[in-house]
Amino acid sequence: MAYPQTIQIFLPSGDPQGIRVAAITTRIVQVIEVPRARLDEFLRMPEAAYVGLYVLFGEDDETGASRAYIGQTGNFGVRLKQHNEKKEFWNRALIALSLTRSLTVTHAHFLEWLAIGRATEAQRFALENGTAGSKPHTPAPMEAECLEVFETVDVLLTTLGYPLFEPLIKRSLTVEGTTPNRPDGVDLFLHGDGVDGRGRYTEEGLVVLANSLGKAEASPSFEKFGSEAKRRRLIEAGSLLREGARLRVVKDMLFSSPSAAAATLFGRSSNGWIEWKDASGRTLSDVMGRNKATEGAEG
Structure with missing residues (x-):
């Protein structure tokens, strides 16, 4: 159910086309938008060493269709450097993390599975991942935490202009x-x-x-x-x-x-x-x- 929320977008460099940090002011989850051209700038940020969920966004060069790749990692910096070397299509990375560093790799695996499934249902972007695979074993309390985190990530991605999990028709x-x-x-x-x-x-x-x-x-x-x-x-x-x-x-x-x-x-x-x-x-x-x-x- 939708309800009023306050979202803060911080521009570390002051450039609205550069890195943007989005957060719902009452929650501990943040989403950081990183242009590929500013990857080195992000790698110098402490958040580069955090655990969490990320999405790469880009377009098909021939058709102009929107494409995305969803992943999880124990270290954003290491993983994004690998994608910078091996994946061509993306131009922006959206990174979801906890300010208190409370997300574990187990959280991240469940969030990745959930995100791939929801994005596949929404059909907004052509996914590079394929299928979501089987649901990872996650204790019930941790699964409840992940669902709350995912709700926040969904709102922040949509606010930043990436409605990855939102179906075209409600x-x-x-x-x-x-x-x-x-x-x-x-x-x-x-x-x-x-x-x-x-x-x-x-x-x-x-x-x-x-x-x-x-x-x-x-x-x-x-x-x-x-x-x-x-x-x-x-x-x-x-x-x-x-x-x-x-x-x-x-x-x-x-x-x-x-x-x-x-x-x-x-x-x-x-x-x-x-x-x-x-x-x-x-x-x-x-x-x-x-x-x-x-x-x-x-x-």
Whole structure:
């Protein structure tokens, strides 16, 4: 359950693009964000010798898809130096530790297992790890501590811009009784011209749901639009699967705007605010109340 929290972000060098240290002010767990170019700076910090969980973040050079690697270590400095020599894809490391140095290697193994499992479920990033493997043996009191630590790490990673464990759709908002004017709890539909799409509008943009169907062939004029390049990359990456004259969405997919989502499925320029509709036929623009101010001004 979400509740109000105060998060402090400290900039050791004063540079917002450099190392950032994030913490919930009432807890002992910190997350340190380390740009790869500032690794030497981190290695001089005492926290480099701590035990804990870490995540490497980067992108696929060809598709631009977000990638991540989750690991645990008894010494951050030693492990990150190894990854700096052997792993190419990453540009930022996010490191979770305890200010009181209360985390042990046993804690770290359980946190790694839990993090891989949750990240796999969320499907936000392509994981370099593979499967989470079997659950490590952890005494019940220690497991309870790990769950609390993980909750803090999740909040801090998301605050720093890495929602690794957050599903694109909050499934709890889709049950019966959801408040109708909350678009992230309302099914949206895109129909016509061979397209059969379903989506949800969230705080981050419009999520097109898995198994939505779009047109395989784009209109000739679509090439001049930026959405065409993203559509092509999604096809090349296998996120959009060709099935005859249609494209099938393989997994839930986030778009920055309703129009970009609609254009990807239609293969043409689209006004997603008008073309995405709820079950009663209201446009997304109406669902969001975008026309209310205009209606009031007109009379």
